[in-house]
Amino acid sequence: MPFRPLALALALALSFSTGAATTQAQAQTLETMRLAQSGTEAYEGGDHATAAQYFEVAGRRGNRLAQFNLAMMLYRGEAHTDNPNAMWQWLRRAAQAGLPQAQFNFALLYDHGDHVTRSFSTAAEWYRRAAEQGHMEAQISLATLYFLGQGVAQDYAQAAHWYRAAANGGDPGAQYLIGHMYEEGYGVAQDTRLARHWYLQAALQGDRGAQAKFQALDKKP
Numbered sequence: 770m771p772f773r774p775l776a777l778a779l780a781l782a783l784s785f786s787t788g789a790a791t792t793q794a795q796a797q798t799l800e801t802m803r804l805a806q807s808g809t810e811a812y813e814g815g816d817h818a819t820a821a822q823y824f825e826v827a828g829r830r831g832n833r834l835a836q837f838n839l840a841m842m843l844y845r846g847e848a849h850t851d852n853p854n855a856m857w858q859w860l861r862r863a864a865q866a867g868l869p870q871a872q873f874n875f876a877l878l879y880d881h882g883d884h885v886t887r888s889f890s891t892a893a894e895w896y897r898r899a900a901e902q903g904h905m906e907a908q909i910s911l912a913t914l915y916f917l918g919q920g921v922a923q924d925y926a927q928a929a930h931w932y933r934a935a936a937n938g939g940d941p942g943a944q945y946l947i948g949h950m951y952e953e954g955y956g957v958a959q960d961t962r963l964a965r966h967w968y969l970q971a972a973l974q975g976d977r978g979a980q981a982k983f984q985a986l987d988k989k990p
Contacts, residue, residue: 797830801827801830801831801832801835802827802832804823804826804827804830804832804835805823805824805827805832805834805835805838807823808820808821808822808823808824808827808835808838809838811823812838812842817842817847817848818848820838820842820848821839821842821847821848823835824836824838824839824842824848825839828859828862828863831866833862833863833866833867833868833871834863834868836859836860836862836863836866836868836871837859837860837863837868837870837871837874839859840856840857840859840860840863840871840874841874843855843856843859844856844860856884857878857884857885860874860875860878861875863875864895864898867898867902869898869899869902869903869904869907870899870904872895872896872898872899872902872904872907873895873896873899873904873906873907873910875895876891876892876893876894876895876896876899876907876910877892877910878892879891879892879895880892880896880910888920889914889919889920889921890920890921891920892910892914892920893911893914893919893920893921895907896908896910896911896914897911900931900934903934903938905934905935905938905939905940905943906935908931908932908934908935908938908943909931909932909935909940909942909943909946911931912927912928912929912930912931912932912935912943912946913928915927915928915931916928916955924956925950925955925956925957926956926957927956928950928955928956929947929950929955929956929957930956932946932947932950933947936967936970939974941970941971941974941975941976941979942971942976944967944968944970944971944974944976944979945967945968945971945976945978945979945982947967948963948964948965948966948967948968948970948971948979948982949964949982951963951964951967952964952968952982952986961986961989964982964986965983965986965987967979968980968982968983968986969983
């Protein structure tokens with residue numbers, strides 16, 4: 770099952786008012802970020818063992834990106850532990866901490882039954898958390914569960930809602946799918962104009978199926 774890991778790089782910074790004393794909490798947060806950054810540098814240098822050590826220390830101190838990166842290293846076999854549940858535990862911590870990419874990947878585990886008992890309802894729960902933060906792949910995955918009625922009651926209106934959200938974010942696959950829903954009237958009022966609009970948006974990004982759909986609708990009176 771293909772994970773979509775975050776880039777192992779930090780683009781985080783703490784800003785303090787000029788002349789203001791750094792509090793103990795701020796200093797601890799900054800130190801944790803430095804540990805995570807050291808993990809990133811070690812990983813990019815090919816030293817996976819050292820990277821995992823830094824990520825684990827930063828992760829135990831609550832750095833959710835470090836938690837996620839360690840989980841991904843464990844998943845890919847780039848880090849090792851005697852705890853067979855470590856990957857799941859670290860990924861869950863990052864997901865519970867609110868990291869959308871972790872929430873999405875945690876949902877993928879349950880969607881595909883990868884290292885866990887398959888559960889579409891659990892997948893839907895975590896896809897929703899990521900989707901509500903604007904994660905487009907999670908929006909599409911949640912929409913698909915609603916469309917198929919897997920883990921949730923089948924609901925074309927909810928499927929359309931989440932496909933539309935991802936379409937508005939620029940995903941061509943979602944643009945095609947919401948176009949199809951407008952064309953057929955699944956969960957929305959049938960609307961050829963909106964179907965053409967979304968097919969065109971996907972077509973402009975090179976989706977050949979959308980190009981064919983747009984041309985076919987364009988020939989209709």
